[in-house]
Amino acid sequence: MTKAGRENMLTQQAMGWNRKKTENLHKVLVHRYIKISERAKLEAASFSEFQQKNNLTEQTVQQWVCDVQQWAVTALVSTPGSTEDLRAEIESITVSLLRKKQDLYRQHDSNQTRQRKRKKIRDLKKKLREKILQYNSTEEDKIDEELACSLTEDYILPWERLEDGHSFRIKRSVFDKIMLLKRLEEEQSILVKEMSQHIKSLQKEIKGVEKRKKNIRMGNFGDMTEDAAEGWKSVLIRRSSALERLCQEAVNTYRAIVDDLQIQDSECRTDTDDDEYDLSSPESEEED
Known part of the structure; x- marks a missing residue:
């Protein structure tokens, strides 16, 4: 294949990809919105359910x-080797173990990958046991080594026991759930803005095509002959029809799932006197 042929092939593929992306953008946004919802x-x-289980208002x-x-x-503020520093290390290892255990089968399909993850979990548990033994040797309020290393959800570390009877771990769990819900709501609002945009x-784009069609009707051919202008007019009519169809299809698709979508001019067809678009020659206009 020659260099010119290769460039032409890549150009055609890029144009086809862009056209496909434009035609399917509303379907992609709707799919993402439904999934997030x-x-x-x-x-x-x-x-x-978590609130009802724990009687939380x-x-x-x-x-x-x-x-x-x-x-x-x-x-x-803690010094290396102090009790506060040791507690922070135990908490950090525990949280890391819980996260790795939760994501072991959800994020990894390969058995070889899971084996590596299990090895890391075993190493972390070994390190956690060492830290617990070090803590128990200096503190009166001991940590249950078996319950802590088995990652029992109901087990509360001694310093996590609060006056209200709830552990700080539960509070962080509630905080994570609240933040997750807020992120999902934010992503929904972003998708709605993308739909409107x-x-x-x-x-x-329809306005630009309408502007060019209006120039043709007014006899502003520019450097084109009358026959060329008629051909250019046919191209514009075809392009306008395709855009109007795509716009109306996108509006109907979006409004089927989003009730409060703010869209002006739902007819997707406007005539404008804006000077943003000028009539150009066929050589400078990229054909579909």
Whole structure:
């Protein structure tokens, strides 16, 4: 294949990919929105069940979120080898083990990959046992080594026991669930904005085509002959029809799943006197 032929092939492939992306963008956005919405419903139901199980009110949840945020910005001053430093290491290893155990089968399909993850988990458990033995040798309130290393969810470390009967680990769990729900809601709002922006982009392109068609009707041919202008007019009509069809299809698809989608000019066809677009010659206009 010659260099010119290779460049032409790559150009055709890129144009085809861009055209396919443009035609399917509304389907991709809708698929993402539905997926995020379903995830948000599942997480909300899970959190509601968690609230009922632990008898948590909305006021308590908000207070716990504030407690975790305050804990995050509070600087912990500890010296190496001190009790506070040892507690922080035990907490860090425990959280890391819980995360790795949770993601062991969810994120890795390969048995070889899971074997490596299991080895890391065994190494972390060994390190956790060493830290627990070191802590128990200096403190009166001992840590149950077996329960702590088996990652029992109901087990509370001695310094995590609070006056209200709840552990700080539960508070962090509530905080994580709240932040997850907020992230899902934020992603939903971003997708709605992308949908609206997609429609506006199509409408803007339709206005440009309408502007060129209007120039043809007014006899502004530029450097073109009359026959060339008629051919150019046919191209514009075909392009306008395709854009209007795509725009209307996108509007109908978006409105089928989003009730509060703000879209101006739902007809997806506008005539404008904006000077943003000027009539150009066929050589300078990229054909589909």
